Amino acid sequence: MSKIFVDACFGKETPYTPVWMMRQAGRYLPEYMEVRAKAGNFLNLCHNPEMACEVTLQPVDILDVDAAILFSDILVIPDEMGMDLSFVKGEGPKFSDPIKSEADLDRLIGGEEAASKLTYVYETIELIKQKLADDKALIGFTGAPWTLATYMIEGQGTKTYNICKKMMYSNPDLLHKILRKVTDVVKIYMEKQIEAGVDVVQVFDSWAAAIEPGMYDEFSWKYMVEISEYLKEKYPHIPVILFPKGIPAFLDKVYGNFDVFGVDWSTPMKFAKERLGDKYVLQGNMEPCRLYSKEATTKCVEVIQETMQGKRHIFNLGHGILPDVPVENAKHFINECHRVSGKK
Numbered sequence: 001m002s003k004i005f006v007d008a009c010f011g012k013e014t015p016y017t018p019v020w021m022m023r024q025a026g027r028y029l030p031e032y033m034e035v036r037a038k039a040g041n042f043l044n045l046c047h048n049p050e051m052a053c054e055v056t057l058q059p060v061d062i063l064d065v066d067a068a069i070l071f072s073d074i075l076v077i078p079d080e081m082g083m084d085l086s087f088v089k090g091e092g093p094k095f096s097d098p099i100k101s102e103a104d105l106d107r108l109i110g111g112e113e114a115a116s117k118l119t120y121v122y123e124t125i126e127l128i129k130q131k132l133a134d135d136k137a138l139i140g141f142t143g144a145p146w147t148l149a150t151y152m153i154e155g156q157g158t159k160t161y162n163i164c165k166k167m168m169y170s171n172p173d174l175l176h177k178i179l180r181k182v183t184d185v186v187k188i189y190m191e192k193q194i195e196a197g198v199d200v201v202q203v204f205d206s207w208a209a210a211i212e213p214g215m216y217d218e219f220s221w222k223y224m225v226e227i228s229e230y231l232k233e234k235y236p237h238i239p240v241i242l243f244p245k246g247i248p249a250f251l252d253k254v255y256g257n258f259d260v261f262g263v264d265w266s267t268p269m270k271f272a273k274e275r276l277g278d279k280y281v282l283q284g285n286m287e288p289c290r291l292y293s294k295e296a297t298t299k300c301v302e303v304i305q306e307t308m309q310g311k312r313h314i315f316n317l318g319h320g321i322l323p324d325v326p327v328e329n330a331k332h333f334i335n336e337c338h339r340v341s342g343k344k
């Protein structure tokens with residue numbers, strides 16, 4: 001059975017415009033909170049294929065989104081490279097021993113060996129594929145090397161990125177060595193996700209906006225394109241979505257072989273369409289906080305539909321859904337995307 005989401009990623013005509021939401025499996029769903037409580041904590045949940053499969057499928061059953069996204073986290077990659085990841089309640093992710101030197105980097109596991117340690121992810125994918133309806137797609141994902149490197153260097157989330165940027169401007173060779181090692185793991189990791197059964201892959205560059213536009217290509221985009229082109233060469237039938245958050249000033253320079261460009265909420269859809277719409281399918285881009293109001297949601301969905309006209313488009317938020325959004329508002333968003341694009 002053909003999957004409308006995969007067809008849309010390739011720019012084919014579809015009966016309506018498919019929709020999913022970044023971070024759709026998560027804390028706004030009481031059903032998710034129940035499974036997480038059973039697991040004990042978030043990382044246990046990522047490590048348990050049965051439970052990770054269950055929470056992956058929740059938004060498909062509850063909201064009728066057109067694609068499921070694998071439940072995991074981008075930070076399991078550096079964790080399996082040998083960095084000790086923990087999630088501190090109320091504070092987010094932490095690495096106890098961030099990378100400060102080439103010797104720190106050399107201690108980390110690379111390539112195939114690191115990617116082979118992520119067996120629980122591949123098992124989760126196999127389980128999901130057994131249970132997911134044939135007409136729904138499964139999205140695999142990774143963090144972009146730059147976004148992963150920010151956590152590996154800072155040791156946690158950051159507002160200023162000062163430690164990474166100090167390295168970028170005063171020791172760029174070390175930053176490139178880190179990005180190289182991460183890129184080489186990610187290429188094999190994504191290959192293994194595809195071999196395990198994902199239908200589409202997305203690369204999240206959540207912290208793209210931290211880099212000045214003139215240096216974005218050198219420190220992030222070129223590595224994302226390298227990953228995409230490696231996968232497109234081997235698996236041309238698997239669409240690749242690149243999502244760099246917050247880089248409107250870079251749109252005129254976007255290049256590379258990939259299928260879908262994820263538009264974040266700070267970039268007007270019309271602006272992205274004019275620059276990239278002929279070359280790539282566009283995904284996005286409602287401001288996630290509009291989900292707090294059904295009226296504000298409907299208005300935005302209608303404007304996006306008017307801009308994209310149901311062509312070469314996938315509906316999504318312009319970044320992840322927040323934990324305090326009412327489930328019925330999330331449902332309203334999905335229904336409205338389906339309604340305006342003609343789903344019967």
Ligand code: CP3
Nearest residue numbers: 022023024025026042069070071072073074092204206320
């Ligand atoms: O539904 C989905 O999208 C699939 C699951 C998913 C998670 N994280 C689960 C998660 C995905 C795709 C991610 C990606 C991710 N993780 C990104 C890129 C996407 C983005 O939103 O920009 C980033 C930067 C991370 C790193 C990360 N993981 C942070 C900063 C945090 C803590 C802050 C937060 O958002 O809560 C996490 C934890 C995390 N990852 C949770 C979930 C459901 C919350 C953990 C919990 O249950 O307490």
